[in-house]
Amino acid sequence: MMLKQLPHVLIIFLGLAVPAAAQDCAQANTQADMNRCAGEAFMQADAALNAAYADLRRELENEAERQTLLTKAQRAWLALRDAECDFKTVESRGGSVHPLLVQQCRTELTARRTGELQAHAACVQADNSACLAR
Known part of the structure; x- marks a missing residue:
C-alpha cells in the first residue's frame, strides 16, 4: 500500500469505529x-x-482562604x-x-461528592455558613 493512501484508510477505519462507540449502553452485553x-458514566x-x-x-470568589x-x-x-475504590475492588484486580x-x-x-459541593454552594448563596458545618 502506498503511504499516500494511508490517511484515507485510517479515516475509513475510524469511521467504522464510531457506530460501535455509539451503541446504547442499556443494551451492552x-x-x-x-x-x-x-x-462514559464516570466521565459524565x-x-x-x-x-x-x-x-x-x-x-467563594471573595474568600481566598475558603477557596484555598x-x-x-x-x-x-x-x-x-480513588483509594476507596481501589480497596473495594481489589478482589477483581486482573479480571475483565x-x-x-x-x-x-x-x-x-x-455523584455523592457533587451533591455535597452543590449543598455547600447553596449554603454560601444563602449566606448561611452554619449549614456548611453539617
Whole structure:
C-alpha cells in the first residue's frame, strides 16, 4: 500500500469505529461494552463534579482562604475516592470486570461528592455558613 493512501484508510477505519462507540449502553452485553459504558458514566459524573466545584469556587470568589481550603479538601477527596475504590475492588484486580467495578465505584462516590459541593454552594448563596458545618 502506498503511504499516500494511508490517511484515507485510517479515516475509513475510524469511521467504522464510531457506530460501535455509539451503541446504547442499556443494551451492552459484552464485558468490553459494559466497561466502556461505565467509563462514559464516570466521565459524565466527573464533568458534573467539576461543574459543581467551579460553581462553589465562584461563590467563594471573595474568600481566598475558603477557596484555598476547598482546593485542599477537593484534592484530598479525589485521593480518598480513588483509594476507596481501589480497596473495594481489589478482589477483581486482573479480571475483565475490574474496570467496570472501579468505574462504578468512582461514579457513585463522585455523584455523592457533587451533591455535597452543590449543598455547600447553596449554603454560601444563602449566606448561611452554619449549614456548611453539617
